[in-house]
Amino acid sequence: MSAKTETRAGMIRKPWIIDTTLRDGEQAPGVVFSPREKKRIAQLLAETGVDEIEVGYPAISQAERDVIREIAAMNLPVRLTAWARASMADIELAASCGTEAVHISFPASQLYLELMHKEEGWIQEQLDTLLSKARELFDFVSVGGQDATRSSIDFLRRFMLDAEAAGAERFRIADTVGIATPVSVMNLGAALRECSPLPLEFHAHNDLGMATANAFTALNAGFEAVSVSVTGLGERAGNAALEELAMALAMSGGFESRLDTTTLSRLCDAVASASGRAIQEQKPVVGRSAFQHESGIHCAALLQDPLSYQPFLPSQVGRNDFEMVIGKHSGTAAVIAHFNRRGVSVSKEEARELLDTIRSHSDRLKRALRAEEIDAIRERNSVKHA
Ligand SMILES: CC(=O)SCCNC(=O)CCNC(=O)[C@H](O)C(C)(C)COP(=O)(O)OP(=O)(O)OC[C@H]1O[C@@H](n2cnc3c(N)ncnc32)[C@H](O)[C@@H]1OP(=O)(O)O
Numbered sequence: 001m002s003a004k005t006e007t008r009a010g011m012i013r014k015p016w017i018i019d020t021t022l023r024d025g026e027q028a029p030g031v032v033f034s035p036r037e038k039k040r041i042a043q044l045l046a047e048t049g050v051d052e053i054e055v056g057y058p059a060i061s062q063a064e065r066d067v068i069r070e071i072a073a074m075n076l077p078v079r080l081t082a083w084a085r086a087s088m089a090d091i092e093l094a095a096s097c098g099t100e101a102v103h104i105s106f107p108a109s110q111l112y113l114e115l116m117h118k119e120e121g122w123i124q125e126q127l128d129t130l131l132s133k134a135r136e137l138f139d140f141v142s143v144g145g146q147d148a149t150r151s152s153i154d155f156l157r158r159f160m161l162d163a164e165a166a167g168a169e170r171f172r173i174a175d176t177v178g179i180a181t182p183v184s185v186m187n188l189g190a191a192l193r194e195c196s197p198l199p200l201e202f203h204a205h206n207d208l209g210m211a212t213a214n215a216f217t218a219l220n221a222g223f224e225a226v227s228v229s230v231t232g233l234g235e236r237a238g239n240a241a242l243e244e245l246a247m248a249l250a251m252s253g254g255f256e257s258r259l260d261t262t263t264l265s266r267l268c269d270a271v272a273s274a275s276g277r278a279i280q281e282q283k284p285v286v287g288r289s290a291f292q293h294e295s296g297i298h299c300a301a302l303l304q305d306p307l308s309y310q311p312f313l314p315s316q317v318g319r320n321d322f323e324m325v326i327g328k329h330s331g332t333a334a335v336i337a338h339f340n341r342r343g344v345s346v347s348k349e350e351a352r353e354l355l356d357t358i359r360s361h362s363d364r365l366k367r368a369l370r371a372e373e374i375d376a377i378r379e380r381n382s383v384k385h386a
């Protein structure tokens with residue numbers, strides 16, 4: 001499922017990326033994807049190169065099962081996994097959808113067991129019963145622990161060993177309420193890794209704004225797989241964002257993933273449109289202001305080298321060129337470049353004069369100026385000097 005390659009440069013990890021936009025992403029309150037949107041998102045995810053798609057939850061409805069079946073019929077070059085509770089009925093419904101894999105989710109904290117009026121021993125019984133059936137019905141069976149990060153390490157070790165003994169092929173730790181930190185993920189990885197060779201997956205939530213950092217840390221802490229969603233769409237504050245993790249992996253050097261980052265903008269735009277959740281201006285990687293600059297010092301440097309004040313080129317994530325806005329924080333280089341792009345040559349001295357007016361307008365309006373406002377300032381300045 002994932003591999004580590006020894007090279008002279010060190011250990012190169014091949015992380016296994018599971019996208020859950022179509023399952024946990026659609027659980028974001030109020031979000032519903034149409035069957036057409038689901039198929040389009042699945043197609044784009046496959047083009048982006050994720051390894052696995054958690055394609056939905058069959059027990060929800062006949063309509064959900066129908067669309068999962070249609071996605072399975074698309075024969076995408078990616079593993080499709082159906083989600084199920086620790087319930088034979090859910091597993092049988094999942095098996096009617098034609099996916100290669102199933103993920104079976106168990107309560108993994110005292111609180112979640114109590115909510116279901118179950119004792120820990122119930123988990124082992126269910127693992128044995130459910131997995132013997134699931135292994136007949138699916139090529140790949142994953143087991144998950146909900147609320148695992150509020151559980152004890154000893155409990156998780158017992159659960160993981162039981163899952164391995166029952167024939168699970170991967171063990172998911174879900175940070176269901178998003179309380180993990182990179183430090184706790186590091187410790188958890190070390191503790192579980194020494195307990196069993198079963199491949200580990202980390203499923204992060206973003207309640208503390210650490211989902212992507214936790215997913216990335218998990219891949220450095222002995223977890224072979226992570227689940228993510230496009231734009232981080234998911235329950236409450238969402239999940240780890242696929243596009244953020246993809247760029248972190250691409251930039252960190254220690255990983256070799258199959259992800260084609262140049263498709264990320266198209267994918268994020270499609271999910272934003274289908275979910276009705278616009279991409280936030282400041283969203284890392286694909287937000288508009290991720291490649292927008294106003295500060296004079298930055299713009300002067302960017303005009304010489306686009307990587308001077310950006311971690312990567314917009315084209316690396318499928319966005320157009322970076323954008324410069326002119327306002328209070330601009331310098332002469334940006335003003336000269338603004339006019340150059342319009343075929344007008346402006347001297348450094350003239351740019352300084354224009355900047356005085358630009359700054360006072362920007363202060364008064366409390367924003368950057370539009371192109372036509374900047375042009376009007378120059379026209380008035382030219383008349384003054386005529
Ligand atoms: C953290 C997560 O993301 S978990 C996934 C959450 N996703 C969803 O809930 C989305 C889809 N959900 C649904 O369509 C419905 O809730 C259904 C079809 C799953 C269940 O509907 P209902 O039968 O009406 O049950 P309801 O939603 O009221 O309660 C949940 C039931 O699941 C049970 N349950 C919860 N987690 C698990 C689990 N991991 N394994 C087995 N059973 C579970 C609860 O004990 C409860 O059972 P009960 O009805 O016997 O009390």
Ligand SMILES: O=C(O)CCC(=O)C(=O)O
Binds near residue numbers: 106143146172174
């Ligand atoms: O699959 C699981 O076990 C976890 C489900 C989930 O989305 C979560 O707990 O956050």
